[in-house]
Structure formats: structure tokens, C-alpha cells
Amino acid sequence: MASMVSQIAFLALLVVAGFFIYRRYQFVKSNILLGRPNGPTDRKQERLRNMILIAFGQKKMFDRPFAALLHLVLYAGFIIINIELIEIIVDGVAGTHRAFAGMGAFYIFLINAFEILAALVIVACVIFFTRRNVAKLRRFHLAEMKSWPKTDANLILITEVILMTAFLVMNAADSIVAQRTSGHTPDFIVSQWLQPVCQSLSTSNLEMLSHFTWWLHIVGILAFIVYLSYSKHLHILLAFPTTYFSKLEDPGRINNMTAVTNEVRLMMDPSAQVEPVEIGRFGAKDVSDLTQHQLLSAYSCTECGRCTSECPANQTGKLLSPRKVMMDIRDRMEEIGDAKAKNNGVWEEDGKSLLGNYISEEEVWACTTCNACTNACPININPMEVLVDLRRYLIMEESKSPESITSMFNNMENNGAPWAMSANDRGNWTNE
Ligand code: SF4
Ligand code: SF4
Helix, strand or coil: CHHHHHHHHHHHHHHHHHHHHHHHHHHHHHHHHCCCCCCCCCCCCHHHHHHHHHCCCCHHHHHHHHHHHHHHHHHHHHHHHHHHHHHHHHHHHHHHCCCCCCHCCHHHHHHHHHHHHHHHHHHHHHHHHHHHHCCHHHHHHHHCCCCCHHHHHHHHHHHHHHHHHHHHHHHHHHHHHHHHHHHHCCCCCCHHCCCHHHHHHHHHHHHHHHHHHHHHHHHHHHHHHHCCCHHHHHHHHHHHHHHHCHHHHHHHHCCCCCCHHHHHHHHHHCCCCCCCCCCCCCCCCCCCCCCCHHHHHHCCCCCCHHHHCCCHHHCCCCCCCCHHHHHHHHHHHHHHHHHHHHHHCCCCCCCCCHHHHEHHHHHHCCCCCCCCHHHHHCCCCCCHHHHHHHHHHHHHCCCCCHHHHHHHHHHHHHHHCCCCCHHHHHHHHHHH
């Protein structure tokens, strides 16, 4: 009877988790679809290669080997250990305990491998936690990392430690019970060190401890998966499409706007054949003016701050932080998504926009377009492209630019060059 109640509770848990994950999936998808369609996505093989090397192989992470190694342990360890989830689900649905134990030596080998990885994950989490909270690395303490982003990062690290510990304690309790009931103990490689702590418990208490940690593990994993979809850890999944769709040519290259190129070509040659394009807004004012790939990138941002730590504008005390640009895009998407959800899926203008309410003109103009941010980003996110789009909007739609740039534009218009002198006077210096 107790087993059946437990099975029903387990199935209910799966359904509830599935519901929340599906709901969040729909929400994120509809936010990303607020954007304009992406440009061409040809050269599929190159894209696939990029995705495998950068998202799966974490190639760019290895620019900083120590952090890369820890991240790899955390990433691979967590994914591999959760193969154990298959057994947990089978046990939960069938009301069994360690359904795969019949595999004998291979099962012991697998659990031992998972235990080693679990111990490494705990060590990596403790080091990451210390780096963030004690070592005071500048990039983890900038203005955009206060309050929720900081709590979010710490919560995940603490949760991972709890989940891994629950897994090890369950194994320790099960080993002692097996020893007491059948005289045989599997001697798991890491959890055997926890056995002395549990030895004083009675067999029934050990069984309760094993059940408790089993439930803690599965509830924790499901809660983690649901929570993951609400946090920056969505990058675990979205890094794959983000790198697949990232720019294949030099990411620092600023592409011309097709509509403007067409105009210029027609001015030079009225009979030129140009591909017609739909002109909506020049540049970007709000998230709906960005591409779906740019919006996807915002959801994929890990908030690691590598871009900001390489940004010359940020380093010289300017207001700009490329990480904040990506976080702002995500926050604005969420704001629109929430408003739509409250209004039966219909979006009504709220008088706000990404430019102005989230990203200031001062930030936009602080960018030197050096592209250091994209080079530093472990998953090829390109904040510079967004900043250029925001600038295009300011100049082409609102005729707004800082004084120094306005004079340059005037000179280009009047003198055909950025200098404040007539074209006829340009060679005067040769007279001296
Ligand atoms: S391109 Fe702009 S945002 Fe990116 S690193 Fe350079 S100055 Fe900073
Ligand atoms: S844009 Fe890239 S480098 Fe910058 S914080 Fe996000 S993931 Fe890190």
C-alpha cells in the first residue's frame, strides 16, 4: 500500500514538473519569436562544427584553463551522474529499489564512476562558490550582478552540492543495510567514507534515510530542471542553437543594411538590379527590432562577465557592460512576455522600450566596436551587434548622436570628408 502511494506521488511529481517545464518552454519560445527572422542559415556543416566545438566541447572556455576544467567537471559530472535518473524513474514508477542492481559488477562500476564524479562536482561547486563570494573577482561584483543574479548563481551551486550529497548518503545507507541483511556490502568508492557516520543508526532508520535521500534527489533534480528554465542556467540547453546560428564570418564585421545599400546602388546606377527588402524600422529600439538569434542569445547568456572584463569601455570606467546589455534584453523580453500572458497573449504597447528604459544612450555610445566582447564570450554571443543596431536607430530614426559624431556627419555632408575643411583646401598644407 505504502509502495502504491509512493508510486502515485512519484507519477504526480513527474506530471507537475512536466507541466511547469512545458509552460516555461512555451513562454521562452514566444518571447524569442518576438524578434525578426534570422538571416540566411546556410553552410550547415560549418555551423554544426561550431556547435560541437564551442557548445559541446567548450573550446573557448579553455582560454582560462583552471575555470574551464572546473566547469567541465561540473557540466560533464552533472550530466553523466544523472544517467542514474533512469534507474530512479524506473524505481519510482515500478515501486522497486535499485532496479538495475542485477547488472552485478557493471552496476557497481557505474555507481562508483558516478560517485567519483559526484565528489568532483562538490569540490568544483565549493571552489566556484568561494571564487564568487570570497575571492571578490571584479566581474562578479559589478552593478548588474547585485541581488537576484548573485542569488541565482549561488542557489544553483548550493543545490548541486545538496543533490550530490543526497546521492552519496543514499549509497552509504544502502550499503550498510545490505551488509546487515545479507552480509554483503558493495563498498562504493566514495560513500564508504560516510558509512562510519551512519553506522550508529538502526536498520529501519537507515532504510528511512535511504528513502528520504532518494526522494530528496529526485525532487531536487526535477525542481532543478524546472528552476533551470527560469534562470541563467538555461544556457546548458540554449548554448547549442546559439552557437549553431552564430555568425560564421568575422564577428567584428559590421554588416551593411541591405535597404541602405540598395538606395546607394540605385543612386549610383538607376538601372541596378537590387533585391527588394521590407523596410520596417532602421536599427533597433526594442526587442522586437532585434533578430530571433539575438533574443535567443540573451536567454543563453551565462552572466559569466568575460565580455565585460575584456571590454575597454568598461575597463576605463564607462557605464557600458556588454553582459548587462544581454541581461537587459532578456529582462525586457520577460516583461513583454508577462504582459502578454496577462492580456490573453496580446501585446499592447506599454510606452517602454529596450533603448531608454533598459539601455541608456550613454551606454550605447560608449562602445568602441572593438569586438573584444564577442571574442571573449564562451558561446559566441555578440553584444556589439546589438549596440550597433541601437545606434542605427538613434541616428537614422531620431537623428540623435553625440556632438563629436554630429560634426563628423556635417563635415561628410558638406566637405565629403570627416574634416572641418573644404575639399579645395585639403592640399594647402603642402604649401608650407
Ligand atoms: S565591442 Fe563595445 S561592448 Fe564589446 S568589448 Fe568592445 S567596447 Fe565593449
Ligand atoms: S555575453 Fe557571453 S561572455 Fe558575456 S556574460 Fe554572457 S555568456 Fe558571458
